[in-house]
Amino acid sequence: MRQKDDKKIAQIFSATLQLVEQNGLTGITMCDISKAANLATGTLYIYFKNKEELINALFVECRSESAQFYFKNHNTADAVEVSFRKLFHNIVQYRLSHFEKFVFLEQCYHSAFIQKNKRGISSKALQPLFSLLNKGKQQNIIKKADNLLLTWYIMGCVNETAKGLHYRSKKMSKTTLAFLFRACWDGIKK
Amino acid sequence: MRQKDDKKIAQIFSATLQLVEQNGLTGITMCDISKAANLATGTLYIYFKNKEELINALFVECRSESAQFYFKNHNTADAVEVSFRKLFHNIVQYRLSHFEKFVFLEQCYHSAFIQKNKRGISSKALQPLFSLLNKGKQQNIIKKADNLLLTWYIMGCVNETAKGLHYRSKKMSKTTLAFLFRACWDGIKK
DNA sequence: AAAATAAATGAATATATATTCATTTATTTT
DNA sequence: AAAATAAATGAATATATATTCATTTATTTT
Structure with a gap:
């Protein structure tokens, strides 16, 4: 069994923050996030159910x-x-x-x-x-x-x-x- | 020649503000705005070139x-x-x-x-x-x-x-x- | 080393959204 | 009152975006 990778969550979070700083919450897309995090778009959905959960998790953190x-x-x-x-x-x-x-x-x-x-x-x-x-x-x-x-x-x-x-x-x-x-x-x- | 109607701009602005208060800038769509303003979606484009200009005009106001x-x-x-x-x-x-x-x-x-x-x-x-x-x-x-x-x-x-x-x-x-x-x-x- | 497993991929799909445009309507000019 | 004009409409179109899924890849277990 391959393990999920905590580093990836950090990458995703960091990419998201960077994009929000640049374009605000309004402009942000899952595709942008995955690109900025050097991941495939689908990978985001392994770590988060959807965009809302991603944003909420980052908010809590x-x-x-x-x-x-x-x-x-x-x-x-x-x-x-x-x-x-x-x-x-x-x-x-x-x-x-x-x-x-x-x-x-x-x-x-x-x-x-x-x-x-x-x-x-x-x-x-x-x-x-x-x-x-x-x-x-x-x-x-x-x-x-x-x-x-x-x-x-x-x-x-x-x-x-x-x-x-x-x-x-x-x-x-x-x-x-x-x-x-x-x-x-x-x-x-x- | 039919005149543009200043009241409509006020309607559009007021609808937009109401929606932003409820859902933030992120959630807002042209369709939502037109509905809340009791206008057809196309009408928004008579008064504003596009969504960005609408938001900017309201910002300035x-x-x-x-x-x-x-x-x-x-x-x-x-x-x-x-x-x-x-x-x-x-x-x-x-x-x-x-x-x-x-x-x-x-x-x-x-x-x-x-x-x-x-x-x-x-x-x-x-x-x-x-x-x-x-x-x-x-x-x-x-x-x-x-x-x-x-x-x-x-x-x-x-x-x-x-x-x-x-x-x-x-x-x-x-x-x-x-x-x-x-x-x-x-x-x-x- | 082979088999099993789940992560990772990214193209395909479904959906949401901005914008256009042919048609209708209201107002103004003649 | 008829003609002219541009606003208003909302369905159609184009585009952007979220999400899925069949396939591949890396890791772990046997």
């Missing part, structure tokens, strides 16, 4: 990967501002170094591929952020708003900036990053 | 309409914070009461329909906001960052919140709006 990335070096013993700074930089970093995944997720959030109830930010994946926000609120450091609302606020300013820079082919400078962190922290702190 | 909406009641004589509050509320209002247009614009920004250089926030349309930010910087009220960066920051937190609320079928409460304004203002002010 990107979403959990991104959350993991955010909490790199996260340490609950750190002071709130220290923790938040680390986290914030990780979020920015992910947007910049995995722009294709970030864009793919954003496109999915409003596509027919993803069920409505699976869209938007997942509270489960962001549990450590929520705990941090709670801690900040208890210590009277952070504004007493709903965690989701705080999260949308934080993600929003990072997302828009990442996209803005990208579409103008600009890099994130140290000054820009410093401003962005300062503004975001000033926004949520008491 | 939505973008200029949204900018106009933002600056309702804008008065350069107002104090910076007063002006900003008005503007901020208009932006929020537009996202909420024209969610379909907002989502359509967001989808377009990363689709093959719209040329890369036309994507992202247009500085021209946002001139009054830029002037306001400059005034704030001169008066030492607003952080001395690039106008585009400040704009991404402001739009970002509003956009993400509007989407978050929408996908969870929640309304924007007065408290939420008050928090959002406070956070955004604290973020950009010195």
Whole structure:
């Protein structure tokens, strides 16, 4: 018995992300994906039931990967501002170094591929952020708003900036990053 | 000679927006649009050369309409914070009461329909906001960052919140709006 | 080494979709 | 009121795309 090959799934995912970054979710075809992944079209159907399942699987993967990335070096013993700074930089970093995944997720959030109830930010994946926000609120450091609302606020300013820079082919400078962190922290702190 | 009918363009646009809100840009077909607009498919081609032109025309319309909406009641004589509050509320209002247009614009920004250089926030349309930010910087009220960066920051937190609320079928409460304004203002002010 | 097995292939098929075009309809001009 | 004109129609056409399937290939088991 010949085994399925995990590398192929990675190839398929990577090809898909690359194409979505270039042409958006709208333009993407199974034929394009297979070509970009150096596979026959039929092979895609060995690994995924159909296009919808392929997109959904990639969506799930990107979403959990991104959350993991955010909490790199996260340490609950750190002071709130220290923790938040680390986290914030990780979020920015992910947007910049995995722009294709970030864009793919954003496109999915409003596509027919993803069920409505699976869209938007997942509270489960962001549990450590929520705990941090709670801690900040208890210590009277952070504004007493709903965690989701705080999260949308934080993600929003990072997302828009990442996209803005990208579409103008600009890099994130140290000054820009410093401003962005300062503004975001000033926004949520008491 | 029979005249073309401006109402039909409005019908076509409105049908398109409705469909994009429901299924995203990915799912949309000319047949769907014509049905939703109560027109024959061929009629679409009297008003637009093809699908791409239809989408582009709607994109241009939505973008200029949204900018106009933002600056309702804008008065350069107002104090910076007063002006900003008005503007901020208009932006929020537009996202909420024209969610379909907002989502359509967001989808377009990363689709093959719209040329890369036309994507992202247009500085021209946002001139009054830029002037306001400059005034704030001169008066030492607003952080001395690039106008585009400040704009991404402001739009970002509003956009993400509007989407978050929408996908969870929640309304924007007065408290939420008050928090959002406070956070955004604290973020950009010195 | 041969047989068995499932992955991999890519042409063929089925289907969905954009666009065209001959015909009809409504409006305007004469 | 008749003729002229272009909009409007929707079935027909052309094209693009998802999916299937008979055949080949690589790997594993015997």
